[in-house]
Amino acid sequence: MPELAKNESERPERYNPAQIEPKWQALWDADAALYAAEGHDSAKKKFYCLEMLPYPSGKLHMGHVRNYSIGDALARFMWMRGYNVLHPMGWDAFGLPAENAALKNNTPPKEWTLANIAAMREQMRRMGFSYDWATEVTTCLPEYYRWNQWFFLKMYERGLAFRKKSKVNWCPECQTVLANEQVIDGRCWRHEDTIVEQRDLTQWFFRITEYADELLQCLDTMDGWPEKVRTMQRNWIGRSEGTLVDFKVSESASPQVSESGEQQKITVFTTRVDTIFGATSVQLAPEHAVARALAACDLELAAEIEEMIEEQKAAREAGDVGAIEKHGVDTGRFAVNPYSGEQVPIWIANYILADYGTGAIMSVPAHDERDFEFAQKYSIPVKRVIVPANAADELPELPYTAEEGAVLAESGQWTGKSCVEAQREMAAFAKANGFGAATVTYRLKDWGVSRQRYWGTPIPMVYCENGHAAMHGSPAVEAGGVVPLPVTLLPVVLPEQIEITQQGGSPLGRVAEFVNTTCPACGGPARRETDTMDTFVDSSWYFYRYADAKDAAAPFATDKVNYWFPIDQYIGGVEHAILHLIYSRFWTKVMRDLGMIANSEPAARLFTQGMVIKDGAKMSKSKGNVVSPDDMIARYGADATRMYALFAAPPDRDLDWQEDGVAGISRFLGRVHRLATKYSEAASQQVSAPASQRSATEEKLLRALHQTIAKVTEDFSGRWHFNTSIAAVMILVNEIAGAEAAMDAGEVSPAAMGEIFRGLTLLLAPFAPFLAQELWAELGGEGAVFRAAWPEADAELARENEIEIPVQANGKLVVVVKLPAGSDEAAVKAAAMADAKVQARIEGKTVVKTIVVQGKLVNLVVK
RNA sequence: GCCCGGAUGGUGAAAUCGGCAGACACAGCGGACUUAAAAUCCGCAGACCUUAACCGGUCGUGGGGGUUCAAGUCCCCCUCCGGGCACCA
DSSP states (O other), X not given: OHHHHHHHHHSOOOOOXXXXXXXXXXXXXXXXXXXXXXXXXXXXXXXXXXXXXXXXOSSOOHHHHHHHHHHHHHHHHHHHTTOEEEOOOEEOOOSHHHHHHHHHHOOOHHHHHHHXXXXXXXXXXXXXXXXXXXXXXXXXXXXXXXXXXXXXXXXXXXXXEEEEEEEEEEETTTTEEEOGGGEETTEXXXXXXXXXXEEEEEEEEEOGGGGHHHHHHHHTTOTXXXXXXXXXXXXXXXXXXXXXXXXXXXXXXXXXXXXXXXXXXEEEEESOGGGGGGOOEEEEOTTOHHHXXXXXXXXXXXXXHHHHHHHHHHHHHHTOGGGXXXXXXXXXXXXXXXXXXXXXXXXXXXXXXXXXXXXXXXXXXXXXXXXXXXXXXXXXXXXXXXXXXXXXXXXXXXXXOOOTTEEEOSOGGGTTOBHHHHHHHHHHHHHHTTSEEEEEEOSOOOEEOEESOSXXXXXXXXXXXXXXXXXXXXXXXXXXXXXXXXXXGOOOOOOSOOOOOSOSSOGGGGOHHHHEXXXXXTOSEEEEOOXXXXXXXXXXXXXXXXXXXXXXXXXXXXXXXXXXXXXXXXXXXXXXXXXXXXXXXXXXHHHHHTTSOSOSSSBSOEEEEOOEEETTEEOOTTTTOOOOXXXXXXXXXXXXXXXXXXXSXXXXXXXXXXXXXXXXXXXHHHXXXXXXXXXXXXXXXXXXXXXXXXXXXXXXXXXXXXXXXXXXXXXXXXXXXXXXXXXXXXXXXXXXXXXXXXXXXXXXXXXXXXXXXXXXXXXXXXXXXXXXXXXXXXXXOOSXXXXXXXXXXXXXXXXXXXXXXXXXXXXXXXXXXXXXXXXXXXXXXXXXXXXXXXXXXXXXXXXXXXXXXXXXEEEEEXX
């Protein structure tokens, strides 16, 4: 084979990513300054480009590759545009998988996690992602999580972290509590087959509801976020304006329902207080206090209530709350409508939720669909009190739920008023008379952060066994011996030597050295909190840490964060639209109120990329359709893999992974490599030729180049449709390849050659950084290609000198005529009419109208 | 039920403002090169009708209506797919 080898070496070297990519990776790795941001005193404009940090599962998947290829292209582009770019990466490193792996492999969670991080960091380097590893953040290390504890204490001081006993979501698979946001259709977000149970537990919460209104209001002005995400967050917050109205439990029918003898009242929440004269019953949730009070002296009723509670529980666990059949029971008692003085029956119904509003409603069958249905079923009276504003209109069928264009009827002093006006006045009336008020309710609940797991941030609280509760300088001390640790005792370090078992309960509770401590207030014996924090705490503020990752004295320095924030572009999957993205908005507002930062929102712009699917389904192990990035790199190289991820679909849409497509990109890169290598000698000469002597080929190629520059530049600043940017670069390469004979014949000067190939290389740099770097060096470029200046589109060079004008007859294409660019309307019209095909088409007919759209087309209306 | 997306060739897609539908690719077919294959290069390619072939014609962006000289794009109605919220009072 020596002969063959000789032949091979004489041929121009073929595109070989396996050789090019590791070479540049090593050179880039050796230069720590390459991807580093300048300090906050930089004269350049800053650009904070952020991709969502991954959970270190051990392997990158294609979703990651897509996410980071988008961010990396943007970061490199911004560098080339002269910005001071911060492009960091980190690890969302706490969480249950590490404990499961520990069980399975008998490896300590920390060891397992850190090994995964090392492997994934290596994969990212191999992909050529431009992260500044000097600012890397790993959430499971005490250098990071101590600040979770610090924030927890700050929030505790402000009453934003608190403990309460409540119904919580319990995943039997995770053996821990879940936040509401982590329960999807009654199932665990990590175990879609596992039904989440309800348990009564005392847990720590963050008072996110305190910020509900601000979280909602800011959404209106967050133009840089997708409307979809904003809508999802609005729905999740679920703000509802309405009125609270007290109905007194009627004395005549129920002399005494309260043991204290005090008269009971039922407070209902309604968004339609204007319909209250039509209320014909009051409906209570089975768990409502009054329902329980009534049941206390009525065994039959008590049994029915119990049944309803079970039914609601079962439905919630089945994730199918809407499906239970509505039914209720008449208690035989009455309540008094404070507006009309009417007595209405009190019912208990299975569809009333105890945890929304007040757990009680007024039922207005005439003007609410659900109430109407219920009233039909039990023959409860229906009373119309809302009619169309236009009295001439026929009375609409019931239930009539309109609010706009409707007025009140048979509603005392409010009769004839518009619904909207009546709502306002009636709420004010309730307040003035002490039986109610306008109010706002939210769907959003406080964020439960306690987890009965080991691998998370320890909560920095102790329970004093003396019940002691005073603490140095801290006013925030609860009764019952809950004592916050002083910040000087942070971090509370997670013990590393621990046996992971499948037993329930918090694993930390079994580590005596951890649990047993002394009360920082009285010095007496105390027990540590053994729950850990939800991992969403870690990811709620990690991107602030990047700005000052090594700070040992504070979570970060305010001036650094104020320079970098808000994040200019945040990129990640839409699956975090609610969870992470609402928690981190909350956290930002808390930090602002703590005086730590100036911004109220973390990210000016958010981009949610689509999923990567294969054969019509999301890639997953169970479907067996997972494509490994490592395989793709081995076969086609990192450049082809990441470029395909950008080419196959616009980034916001789902992407169907087709390996043939990656091969196609690889072929394209090979073509670029062949052409650039072939002409690199001529192109790297530093000569210039006068423009007046340009050959037709030069003009054509320069025109193509500058049109492509304009197109790609525009895509970066606008829609981010990199699929069309890459298509444009392909067209440019096709033009160059088509001019190969002319170039070989010497029709393109070295100066033009240099401009064309250097331009092409710079255009490729954000998408295929390795090849671009290789060619940049080959073409005589200095240093890192993505630190070279992005080319400017020259409009003069880009301009076409000939335009093609389609000529239509009645909107149908007849012919395309060619004209010199800039031809006026008359010339275009004349050229169109002079065409033989056009003549043939209009022969014997009358042209009734001629439409000429300058530079676009001609349409002849003929009859 | 309510609120967002989406539906374009065999496939991924393009058409940013109402102005040539299908750019750019993939797969396919044909050719060149090769002993052969791979690789590479060149060409063809929405469907249907017509033709020996050219030429030519009709239809065509989920379905139906409309506005317009002109509609994938705007308006009305409907179907299907994906996502979010949901006995939320």
